[in-house]
Each structure stands twice: as C-alpha cells, then as structure tokens.
Amino acid sequence: MQYIVGVDIGGTFTDCVVLDTAAENGVAVEIGKASSTPPDFQTGFLHALEAGARGHDLTLQALLRSARVFHGCTVGTNALVEGKTARVGLLSTRGHIDATFIMRSGARLKWMPSQYIAHVAKQTKPEPLVPRALCEEIDERVAFDGAAVVDLNEDLAREAIVRLVDKGVEAIAISLIWSTANPSHERRLRDLVNEIAPNLFVSISSEVSARVGEYERTVATVINAMIGPPMRHYLEALEGDLAANGFSGKLQIMSCAGGLIDSDLARSLPVLTIGSGPVAGLIGATNLSLSKVGGSTNVVTADVGGTTLDIGTIHHGVPIRRPTASHGQFEYFVSTLDVRSVGSGGGSIIRAGDNALKVGPDSAAANPGPICFGRGGRLPTVTDAAALLGYYDPDYFFGGRIRLAIDPAREALSELGATFGMSAEEAAASAMRIVNAQMADAIWLTLTQQGYDARDFVLYGFGGGGGLHAGEIARELGIHTAVVPLSDLAAGWSAFGIAASDALVNESAGMSMASPFDPDIINEQWRRLEARVLDKLANQGIALEDIELSHHAELRYALQTNQVAVSVEGGDYDAGGVERMVAVFEAEYERLFGQGSGYSAAGMQLTSLEVRGHGPMSDVAIENVEMGDAGADFPGKRERDVRWATGMQSTPIFEGTRLRRGWSAEGPAILEFPDTTILVAPGDSAAIHDTGSVVLTVGGKQ
Template structure:
C-alpha cells in the first residue's frame, strides 16, 4: 500500500499521521488534526483523515483506497471514565461472587496517592463494578489441577442466566474458580448465554486473562464486558464510514500491550485497547531512543495532550511493562506497557479554592475548550495561560488553522488572580509553574516506583504541549537534556507511534508450580502458547517465518505476595535454564523492592507463563522519514514580547522547519512549527539533531 495511516483519538484533538511511501528519496509524512467529536468519535476520526489527505494533496477516497489504517482506540477508556458502560451481570462459582467486593483488602490502595492512603478515616471503597443483585452463583467446581470436582449444573445455570436477561443486562461476565486450569465450564456457560440471548456480549475469564489470581482475573473479565457493547457499536460505525470512503483493508487496532491486533480481536477483548493511545507514543519513542537521540537510551516520555499527561519509561532501549492495569482502585490482569496518566494537560482548568491557585485535573476538553479558542469556554486553561504569556502567535496556532482571541483569556486570568493581587500575566505564569511542577512530580514518582533515578534519564516531550513544558520539567527533575522527537511530528507522536508498531499477540497460562520446577511442564506449556500465538497472527495475515517470539515468566517467593514478570529463554528447558530464570527473578525483585527483600529459603512459585509474538507490518524505518528539514542560515523570522520567569523580554521567534541539522539556538527563544511550539528558556539551548529532533540542553552557559 502507498499510504500508512495512524490515528489516535485524544480527549481534545484527534491526530492522524499519514506516511506516503511513494515519495522519492524517503517517506513523506503529514499530520492531520481535527477536534475530537464525543460521543461519535468516528466523525472526528474521518475529519482528521480528510485533513491529512489534503496535506498530501490527494482526496480522502484516493488515500483510503491505497492505505493500511492503524488506530489507537480510546472508546473503552472513555466509556469507563464517563460511566457510559454496558449493564453487566456476573456468573461466578458458588461461594466466590464476592471476590470483587472484598478487593484483596488493602490491595485496593495500591494505585492511590500517598495523601489518600495516609488518611485512613477518609478511605472508602469504590462503587461496585457489578451490583450484588446482578451476581449469580453457579453450582460447579474445578480444582487447581484442572480436575472437575463438581459437574456444572446446567438447569440452575440456565435459571441464573435467565434472571440476568430479565434484569436487562447488556453483557455477561463469567469468572469461575480455577478456570485457568480447565476452561470447560466457562466455555459451556458462554455457549448457554449465546443460545439463550444471542445479542448479549459474553466475556469469559479464561479468554480475557488466563492467570492465577481470582480477584484480578474477575475484574479484567467484568471490565471487558462493561466496554464490549460500546466497542462493538463504535467499530461497526467506523468500519461503515471507512468503507463508504473507499477503505476495504483490515482495520488494525493498537493494544495496551504495545502492538496491533485486528478489529475482530478488539471486539472480543476490548480491555486490551484501554490506554492504547499513550502506549503508541511510548512505542515510537522507544524506536527513536535506540538511536540514542539525547545521548542515552534511558528515556522517560511526557506525552502532554489536551486532557492528560501520559508518562512512560524506556530502560536500555526497551519500554517498561507491568503485569497489571488499574481502573480507579480496581486492579486487573492485562499485560501492558507501564504508561501512567495524570490530569495535567493543555486543557486543564486553572481555578482557585479561595486560598491558592490550582490546575486540573478537570479539563475543558474539545468542547468548549480553552477560552482563547472562541468556542464558548469561560474558564481559563493552561493553553490560555501560555497564550497570554506570549508563547503562541495568535495568527499561527496549529499553522493558522485556529485563530486565538487573547483578550477574553486575559480577562478571565486577571479575575482569577485578583484576590491574590496578581494581574493576568502573573496568574498565567503561576499556572504554568504549578502545572510544570505537577508534571515533574508525577514523572519522579513513576520512576521512583520503578526503581530508577530520574537523573539517569533523558526526557522526551511530545503531544500538543510537549515542546512547551519539556525544558521546565527536565530542570525540576535534575535532567540535563530534553528531546522533542522529530520536531513537528511530536504533535502527533502517538499517531506516528501507531504507524511504527508491530502486530503483537500475547497468550498466557496460569500455573501453580512450586520449586523445584519441572522443566517438562514448562516446555509443554510454552509450546502450547507458541502455537496459539502463531495461529492468531496467521488470522491477522502474518506469515509464521515473520514472527519473533518472546517468552516471560511470572514468579514470586513462596511466602511473599509480590509477583514479578521477567523475560526468560524460550528454548527447551532443563535444570540450568530453570536456574537462570530464578536468578533473573531474584535480581529484578531486589531492584524493585530493595536489597534483601526476598526470602529465597522459603522457595519459589511459578504463577504464569507468557508468550508474545510480534511481526512488523511495515518496512518503514525512522531513517526513511523525510521531514523536509531546512538548509538555510538560521535567522529569527520575527520577535515578540514573552514573559520569562516574571520578566518581559523581546524574544526571537524561529521558523523551526527552516533550521538546518546541527544548528544551535540559545535561549531565550521560541521555535515554531506548524503543529508544535518549543520554548527555549534563558538557561537552555536547542540543537537540531540529524533525525530532525530538537535536543534541548538545560542549564546551558
């Protein structure tokens, strides 16, 4: 295909990056942006496609007729955040329907902020994912080794299913004890539901998350059921719209595991798409990090969008993963890249509690948006603050596609700051300091919890606001270098990351093996997982010889609760191979939890094996990307008055696309690209890397 299309839907904008592989001497890349259009996100999707096609000088139909389309889908995430999920009923083994209510006791605090954990009297349990009235207990029992201790009572099961149907559920989650060892009863219940109510979405735990851990597995299954119907509705509508405009290839969907799955897989397992947009940005950053832009391949990413800051970590060129994800206080089993989100972005609302200024987490989103956009917004945002400080050219925002009206924003900021004796500019400067500090704090916490020191990393700032905040965040974290990846492409970096992603299928099996581990059991289970991975990739159109397999094991100390997933060898296991697996686990455990924190004398448990299969869907490399970089003598195109640390300075403004590789710009300065604005503070300098990236050196002489 001539065009490779990546689309990422954010809370404020929908980004579309289109690579034209027919360009002479390289691959031409263009960004199309459009406002997101909730609740019918497919409309904004098509708008962004059309904008990108126009940038390439072709019609939408011409582009889609010769394209692969890859999509970072946020429908599941948005449904959870907005509470617009399906009504779900739960089928559980008798005596086990309360697992999600008990919540592993203190485990519900794992993802909560420190100030919440410290105030014990204020702690509360979240609203139930499924009300107790919609939980049905099933007579059956399978033992830990897969043996059937109690046969499934189909008469009672049918009665339970009928009660849920009569209650008006739109989806049914099925999570039975030890279905990881033997899924037969779950599969039979799934068949009964489809027989009795063909239109109801069914989610079974042995397919969603075949890992030992009843609570986390049940939560994953319920969340999959909650977002199943909205995902099916969205994909059906999107595929109709795409077909109407000439697209007839398979639609590939980004998963939170860091790769692409086909639309059919996304329909069945929509839980895999939660958080997939930010994950795509991390994948793109990892590809660039391997070239060591910025001097090292340890990278922390700051994806600054309109609604959130999304943080990812790349260590030694490889994105950091985690074995679980979370929805509020609920933790669930889904293998995912470790991307964490906080409510700090360009649309974050600046407000006051009467004693101090606050920024976020509430966002103005796409509608009404910042005041300066003129779409009805009345509450000032971070974007309004940046505009008032002079960071943007009001006539050139997004390359002139949006005209900024500064006076209403200035008036709102002045009114907000008046009780504190601050004018509009002082209020805007305070808001920027607050949001930069919040972003830096969130990144520091992420790296610390992963066992890393921020000073060993370089910061990659992307998304619509990455260039505005990167230098300030790096300074607060003690970093010397920040990178704006591929200059203007940073504004649509997550969409670009989608185009650079591989097809990826992950298959897991839950185990309950105690040490010493039996190599024969490990070998048999790994071969089964490999066959399942290859079969699913074949359905995705991937040839067997194009697949690279990766193997992982999850272990824990026998008398301790923390499980750690480690990369392991994938060949034939023997005593020596098992020993190396255990040694890898002990090293990672010590890094995460501290020296001497493991108790090896009690033995080890192998709780899960996992096989990931990946294959490149595109032959495009970073080196082939043509950014149309400048080759002229770097001269400022204009100057304007900008507020820098409370001081108004006449500041040179450069056309970033005309700066040649190797050129160095000292601060204070602003680099403007059509979709990206980069601040070069007074103590910083900006160098144009040969890749087209902008490397900011903080603390420059």
C-alpha cells in the same frame, strides 16, 4: 499499499499521521488534526483523516483506497471514565461470588494518589462493578489441576442466565474458579448464553486473562464485559464509514501491550485497548531512543495533551511494562506498558481553591475548550496562560487553523489574579510554574516507584504541549537533556507510534507450581502458548519467518505477596534453564524491593508463563522519515515580547520548518512549527538532530 495511516483519539484533539512510503526521498509525513467529537468519535476520526489526506493532495476516498489504517482506540477508556458502560451480569462458581466485593485491601490502594492513601479515615471502598442483584452462582467446580470435581449443572445455569436477561443486562461476564486450568465449563456457559440471548456480549475469564488470581481475573473479565457493547457499536460505525469511503482492508487496533491487534480481537477483548493511545507514544519513543537521540537509551516520556500528561519509561531501550492494570481502586490482570496518566494538560482549568491557585485536574477538553479558542469557554486554562505570556503566535496556532483570542483570556486571568493580588500576566506565569511542577512531580514519582533516578534519564516531550513544557519539566527533575521528537511530528507522536507499530500477540497460562520446578511441564506450556501466538499472528497476515517470540515468567516467594514478571529465555528447558529463570527473578526482586528482601528458603511459586510474538505491519523506520529542511537556514522570522521566569524579554521566533539539521541557537528563543511550539528558555540551547528532532540542553534553576 502506498500509504500508512495512524489515528489517535484524545480527549481534546484527534491526531492523524499519513505516511507516504513511496515518496522520493524517504517516507513523507503529513499531520491531520481535528477536534474530537464525543460521543461519536468516528466523526472526528474521519475529519482528521481528511486533513491528513489534504496534506498529500488527496481526497479521503483516494487515500483510503491505497492505505493501511491503524488506530489507537479510546472508546473503552472513555466509557469507563464517563460511566457510560454496559449493564453487566456476573456468573461465578458457587461460594465465590464475593471476590469483587471483598477486593484486595492493599492492591486497591496501589494506584491511588498519595494524598488519598495518607488520609486513612477518608478512604472508602468503591461501588462494586457489578451489583449483587446481578451476580449469580453456578453449580460447578474445577480443581487446581483441571479435574472437574463437580459437573456443570446446565439446568440451573440456564435459570440463572434467564434471570439476568430478565433484569436487562447488556453483557454477561463469566469467571469460574480454576478455569485457567480447565476452561470447559466457562465455554459451555458461553454457549448457553448465546442460545438464550444471542445478542448479548459475553466475556469469559479463561480468554480475557488466563492467570492465577481469582479477584484480578474476575475484575478483568467484568471490565471487558462493561466496555464490550460500546466498543462493538463504535467499531461497527467506524468500519462502516471507512468502507463507504473506499477502505477495503482490515482495521488494526493498538493494544495496551504495545502492538497492533485486528479489529475482530478488539471486539471480543476490548480490555486490551484501554490506554492504548499513550502506549503508542511510548512505542514511538522507544524506536527513537535506540538511535540515542539525546545521548541515552534511558528515556522518560512526557506526552502532554489537552487533558492529561501521560508518562512512560524506557530503560536501556526497552519500555517498562507491568503485569496488571487498574480502573480506580480495581486492579486487574492485563499485561500493559507502564504508562501513567495525571490530569495536567493544555486544557487544564486554572482556578482559585483553598486560598491558592490550582491547575487541573479537570479540563476544558474539546468542548468548550480554552477561552482563547473562541468556542464558548469561560474558565481560563493552561493554553490561555501560555497565549497571554507570548508563547504562542495568535495567528499561527496549529499553522493558522485556529486564531487565538487573547483579550478574553486576559480578562478571565485578570479576574482570577485579582483574588490573589496579581495581574493577569502574573496569574498566567504562576499557573505555568504550577503545572510544570505538577508534571515533574508525577514523573519523579513514576520513576521512583520503578526504582530509577530521574537524573539518569533523557526527557522526551511530545503531544500538543510537549515542546511547550519539556524544558521546564526537565529543569525541575535535574535532567539536562530534553528532546522534542521529530520536531513538528511530536504533535501527533502517538499517531505516528501507532503507524510504526508491529503486530503483537500475548498468550499466557496461569499456573500454581511450587519449586523445584518441573522443566517438562514448563516446556509443554511454552509449546502450547507459542502455537497460539503463531496462529493469531498468521491471521493478521504476518509471515512465519517474520515473527519474533519472547518468553516471560511470573514468580513469587512462597511466603511473600509480591509477584514479579521477568523476561526469560525460550527453547527447551532443563535443570539449568530453570536455574537461570530463578536467578533472573531473584535479581529483579532485589532491584525492586531492596537487597536481602527475598526469602528463597521459603521456596518459590511459578504463577504464570507468557509468550509474546510480534511481526512487522509497516516498513516505516524513523531514519527514513522526511523531517526538516536539509538546505535552508532561516535565521528568524521576527521577535516578540515573551515573559520568561527571568522576566519579560524580546525573543527571536524561528520558523521551524526552515531550520536545517545541525542548526543550533541559544535561548531565549521560540521554535514555531505548524503543530508544535518549542520554548528555549534563557540559559538553555536548542539544536536540530539528524532525525529532525529538537534537542534541548537545559541549564540550572532559573
């Protein structure tokens, strides 16, 4: 297959990169962009794919006949956000039906905004994911060691399933106590559901999240069931459209863990796809960071889209992950790269509120979009403010594919600014300062909660607005180097990250082992998990010799509540191997919670083991990507008046595609690429790296 295609669907735009791996001078890249088309996202997918194909002088059909297609799928995420999920029934062990209603008081606040946490009197528990009328108790019981204490009563189980079907459920979640030790009852219940209602989506906890923790495991299983039917519908429609246009391969889907899974696994475990688009950008940034672009392998990423800012962290070249994810106040067990989203982006709406100018979190999104797009938008956005300040060329936005209407944007900002005694330009400049500060605050909070200092990091800014905001975000954080990865490719960076990703399979085993840990039991689990990983990767077409395995454990102190996941050595464990695993846990625990915070005298518990396997799906390497012109040195195409923080100033505008590697300039300047605009503020400087990335050196406060 000559071409590799990566497609990422965002709230505003659908991004596509088409990589020609047989190009004469390396890997040739073309970006295709199209407006996202909710609820039929596959339409925007095909429009972006057509745009990418045209860049290679191909028809869509010719491209698909010789392409591998990788996809960052947001259908599950969007279904949760918009409340368009399936009606779910829940089957639980008798006496354990209240797990999702009781919740965990501390955990439910963990990912909430600080303002919400501070106002205790205003805190409320969310509506349950499954109403009590759709919850059924099942007579069965498995002990912690896997022994069946009470056999499954199949007659009563059938009656419970029929009641749920009669109430119109579209999916059933099954979460039984200690199914992590023995999943036989869950599997039999699934068989019964399939006999009674063959078309229902069924989600069982031992396959969704085989980890100890009844509440988090149940939530993961329920969420998987909630988004199962819409995901199944979407993939069927998309794969049908792709096949009709000549695609005969297997669609690969990006997972939140940072790798590709096949579409069959995505159908059965759609919870693995939640947040996968932003994760792909972090994967691409990780690959670039290993080349020390910007001078460090410590990188914080700012993926600025039309709707959100997505934040990721890379420490010493390794992306930070966490063992849990969240949906609102519901925390659940799914291993994911730690990417956090806030409502700040190019489509964020600017309005008056509480006697102050406010930006976001609501967005104009793809429809109607910013006012200057001329698609019916009436509320001013960050993009409108940027256009009014002179940051964008109205005739060259997205390479001229969208012509910006400045006057309607000015009129709306003038009306808004009058509320505060400001001109339209003053309101626009204030909004830009606010949104940059909001983005910087969100990044600072992320790094602080992970135990890091922002000043020890390089900032990578990508997405449609990364180049616009990267310098000012870095300045707010005290970061002196910002990078716009591979220049124009930054606009489709998440799509590029998808196209350059490996296949990845995670298999975990929930445990409840108290110290001292038995190495024989650990070794037995390692072998089982490794076998399952190898089998799934083989099904994705990965050769055994190309598979790399890594091993991970989750432990906690017996009298403390914080479980910590750590990377450990593989192989056969003896007493020394166990000691080294414990030492890694204790060191990481103290890094996260402070010196002396551990309590080893109380003993420890091993709560889960995990094996991750990955193998190459594409041979794309960043150093082989054709970016930038090695010979041209175009000094600048013109100047225009731009309003900076220091005031209005005539600013040179450089044509980005004509800038050779090694070129540099002092600010103020604007680098214009077809899909990316990069601001170089007064006092800052920009240089083109050997990879084609734009490296900004950021001065002090302006």
